[in-house]
Amino acid sequence: MAIRVNLDVMLARRKMSLTELSERVGITMSNLSILKKGKAKAMRFSTLEAICEVLDCQPGDILEFEADNSETPNYVSESRR
Amino acid sequence: MINDKKYLVNNKKNYRFEVEFYHKNKSKMKNKKAPLSIRIIYVLTEISFVLSVLITLVIILFSLLVYTGNFKKDFKFHVNMPVEINVLDIGNFNFNESRWEVEIVEAKGKIHFIDIAPVLKKWFVSALLIAMSFLLLMMWNFRNFMLNIKKGMYFEVKNIRYLKYIAFTLLGLWIYTRIYMDIFYRRIVQNFQFEHIELTCEKEDYNAVLIAALFLYMLAHIFTQGSKLTEEAKLTI
Numbered sequence: 001m002a003i004r005v006n007l008d009v010m011l012a013r014r015k016m017s018l019t020e021l022s023e024r025v026g027i028t029m030s031n032l033s034i035l036k037k038g039k040a041k042a043m044r045f046s047t048l049e050a051i052c053e054v055l056d057c058q059p060g061d062i063l064e065f066e067a068d069n070s071e072t073p074n075y076v077s078e079s080r081r
Numbered sequence: 082m083i084n085d086k087k088y089l090v091n092n093k094k095n096y097r098f099e100v101e102f103y104h105k106n107k108s109k110m111k112n113k114k115a116p117l118s119i120r121i122i123y124v125l126t127e128i129s130f131v132l133s134v135l136i137t138l139v140i141i142l143f144s145l146l147v148y149t150g151n152f153k154k155d156f157k158f159h160v161n162m163p164v165e166i167n168v169l170d171i172g173n174f175n176f177n178e179s180r181w182e183v184e185i186v187e188a189k190g191k192i193h194f195i196d197i198a199p200v201l202k203k204w205f206v207s208a209l210l211i212a213m214s215f216l217l218l219m220m221w222n223f224r225n226f227m228l229n230i231k232k233g234m235y236f237e238v239k240n241i242r243y244l245k246y247i248a249f250t251l252l253g254l255w256i257y258t259r260i261y262m263d264i265f266y267r268r269i270v271q272n273f274q275f276e277h278i279e280l281t282c283e284k285e286d287y288n289a290v291l292i293a294a295l296f297l298y299m300l301a302h303i304f305t306q307g308s309k310l311t312e313e314a315k316l317t318i
Contacts (some may be wrong), residue, residue: 034316040317041316042313042317043317044315047318
């Protein structure tokens, strides 16, 4: 996956549990778990804003782009056509 | 172009995750009651399915009797076969206090075998068994599909499979009916002799079945797109 979610890293830095974040942000544990595992396909701005506010960080601290050579991104294959 | 096969394979990989997700949201799904129309269709489907199973069992029993030669003569073998007929008769048409002369030239009828040769009995029974298997298979898949719809599981991978199975079964039924009708008209209808009417060899094409099969296949593709969108919505946090 090209975008990596570093939620667990930020949680460790802030010494906060997933349950506490879930309560403070207002997102269910299952949804946070999806996000943490990297199974999520998209993230709403409102969610990102709420998480950043609670964890007192920037979106870049949670999301990280990781170049993945094994998979060609969609926009590249689209432009080749 | 989106590759549907690749999508289905990827979905199989994520099946475990989907099951997990389903169980987490099961309680929410249960609270939602299906619309009345869906519930009515589901009940009708269940009744039709049970009836088809019963009819199939009767046909199997009937076939066993025919194959083993235990079909008693006093229990006559009745078969109705649709045929096109060429007739010529003159009649009158009364309308607005006037009378016009009219003639009837073509008609549709049914051949009613009062009793037939054992070989033909077996032939008809086999044809009936094959047609019933197609119908039962289709009914089974449709029942499962409706069960999922009733549960509120619309755009599921299983539903896409069910729709495709129904489409292929209908296509198979259409091909089988065409072949059967061809053989039936070539081997049987030409050998009938009646005094006042002539049987034509025009046969029913059952194109509605083919159109239904194509429509369902197209619907399966729409469901694939729907499934992708649902998955995306599920995984958008």
